[in-house]
Amino acid sequence: MRVMGIETSCDETAVAVYDGEQGLLSHRLHSQVSLHQPYGGVVPELASRDHVRRLLPLVREALKAGDSSPGDIDGVAYTAGPGLIGALLVGAGFARSLAFAWGKPAVAVHHLEGHLLAPLLEADPPAFPYLALLVSGGHTQLIDVEALSRYRILGETLDDAAGEAFDKTAQLLGLPYPGGPAIARLAEQGQSGAFIFPRPMLDRPGLEFSFSGLKTAALVALRGCAPDEGARADIARGFEEAVVDTLAEKTRRALLATGHRRVVVAGGVGANQRLRARLAAVASAAGARLYFPRAEFCTDNGAMIALAGCFRLSRGEQQGLAFGARAHWELTDLTVT
């Protein structure tokens, strides 16, 4: 089965062609980063309009690069949520129409299921069950991935997501959007231990996170020191280390609690090198193996949506002609017992 995947949940327009036997054939992405940069964050209406402009050319490019014609495509998968509702509706309406025009089935995909399954795009993928640390701009969750469509949330953030904390702290430090990669770059020049920020929730049992206080701690530190590049780099370093420590320690606890031998890191913050290195150490100490998608498949992409859609279409799932999108959609709603 060969599936086209379409992702438009936020500020990336992405299209991919995935083949159930041959794997990923092509993927194309247009990032709107420069469009939103002057505003310091994503402007939903601008995002929707840009998706409209970009989708068709990307579909043509992805088909060509994947050496496929519309006749070779067996189904179209699209992100139906969660995300920005206008942006989602552009992708859903476009994908549903494309499937109709091609006379092929369409299937709705949960964006976070795409992230969770992204490591399966790589060679030597993890088998089920596995523990997943899902860290994106909107979510921070530890998930027991028992099997496809069997997801159990073990713990999640009570306030800001890890990526959101990176983005907000970056803004305080005068760094461009998106903040995660910008903080990671600045932190390289900072000194470890110059600022020691709290490790939220580590003093309590359980697998919950809280990152909103960390951003405030960074602000207090910024106000109390010389406004030079060195101090900003030290704060970036201290902040990154606090987030990474917290995520790594809760992941260690979740590995112990579940006894899983495989752990996956997914979502945009999963592209963070310091986080990957720490998680690799945690996994190895627990006798587990760490899996992660290549950096470009940690952040939003069409390949993960095509892959998740391929699984669902192969199981006979498909949407009727009516389509919809959901700004809010719990991953556990997918769980079938």
Ligand code: KG4
């Ligand atoms: O998964 P994603 O592309 O979009 C959502 O579904 O949210 O994640 C985007 C988030 C942003 O908050 C961005 O700052 C963060 O991932 N991010 C990073 C890195 N690359 C992206 N955070 C820390 N370090 C990075 N290298």
Ligand code: ZN
């Ligand atoms: Zn995402």
